[in-house]
Amino acid sequence: MALNYVWIAFFIIGFVVGIFKAIILGQTGLLSDMLNALFDAAKNGFEISLGLAGIMSLWLGIMKIGEKAGVISVFAKAVSPLFRILFKGVPKDSPAYGSVMMNLSANMLGLDNAATPLGLKAMGELQELNPEKETASNAQIMFLVLNTAGITLIPTSVIAIRQTIALEQHVANFNAADIFLPTLIATFCAFLSGMIIVAIYQRINLFRLPVILFVCGFCGLIALLHYSLSQMPADKVNQTIGAIGAGVILFIMILFITAGMIKRQNVYDNFIEGAKEGFNVAVRIIPYLVAMLIAIAVFRSSGCMDYIINGIGSIVARCGLNTDFVPTLPIAMMKPLSGSGARGLMVDVMRHYGVASFQGKLAAIIQGSTETTFYVLAVYFGSVQIKNTRHALVCGLLADAIGLIAAIIVGYIFFAH
Secondary structure: OHHHHHHHHHHHHHHHHHHHHHHOOOOOHHHHHHHHHHHHHHHHHHHHHHHHHHHHHHHHHHHHHHHHHOHHHHHHHHHHHHHHHHOOOOOOOOOHHHHHHHHHHHHHOOOHHHHHHHHHHHHHHHHHOOOOOOEOOHHHHHHHHHHHOOOOOOOHHHHHHHHHHHHHOOOOOOOOOOOHHHHHHHHHHHHHHHHHHHHHHHOOOOOOHHHHHHHHHHHHHHHHHHHHHHOOOHHHHHHHHHHHHHHHHHHHHHHHHHHHHHOOOOHHHHHHHHHHHHHHHHHHOHHHHHHHHHHHHHHHHOOHHHHHHHHHHHHHHHOOOOOOOHHHHHHHHHOOOOHHHHHHHHHHHHHHHOOOOHHHHHHHHHHHHOOOHHHHHHHHHHHOOOOEOOOHHHHHHHHHHHHHHHHHHHHHHHHOO
């Protein structure tokens, strides 16, 4: 029901503001702009869904190979001590654990195209265990929140955009990957907070050895990565990070195919079987994605987002606090609604203030450390026809908010002068 109220609010608030501006302020062209934005969003939602068909077919095909070769079950067993605590109601030998781990790993490596189909696969497997098919289960909510607040080890696309803009602005000795560690820290804070928030809702005891080992282990990984990358020349860091992400994914694909070949399976037929599932899922999510994007378009084009940002800026200034971060807030406000919209706002900040400025760096951290919560909610739950999302939206947005605060604090620690 929460998503229903949010969807209605986007339309009504946006429409009321648009009518007020058109009649009272004389901005008669605004209503036409809102209508055009509505139609464009519907078209974009359809095109995005169809565009996902190829990627989903690829990854669900590969996942089917790994599943039949038994590799996914090995992954599931490896993470089951931790996941058995987090995902209530999921049997310890469930293949869903392997799919969840693959999705979180793809998010960690900044591979959005891989993460979505893997996440839909995991959501489908969790749905098979769900006794109430139209209501989100505890495990599905935990998975969705961990997905939206997922740890980003390598913000691949953000690094690539920063490098491109730095070349345009002729910035000398620019290290596009210098936001790597701040982004990792901010996303880890968001991930940890999301886990804790859902655990409170679902009364999960997190003071267990597997959870403690995971948290301590990841903190150790952050320290190790920081030390390793700090020893490299700046121009090598970006190449190294990109190579890690690509190498891990290619290794997994070859591992699955090789395992299937060793077990003398028909790997090609297994891939085709999984690819067919990917196409069906892509078609099934079209109405859910279109519904969410059109509501966001009305709210954004009416100017409501600008009012929120300007209000926050005024409050911060009156409190006597540093307002250098305020220009980046539109990215934070837009990211839960639209990934492409937030990316455009990030580029705008970098071009206006400079890619090497504090605002430019903070914009990159925020873009890399927050997720399109409404998009994920609509697509993931829509793929399995979940109507009652329970506390998923609240938990996801709270984790986003904590991730944003962490990103701003970390940005000041690393880059403020």
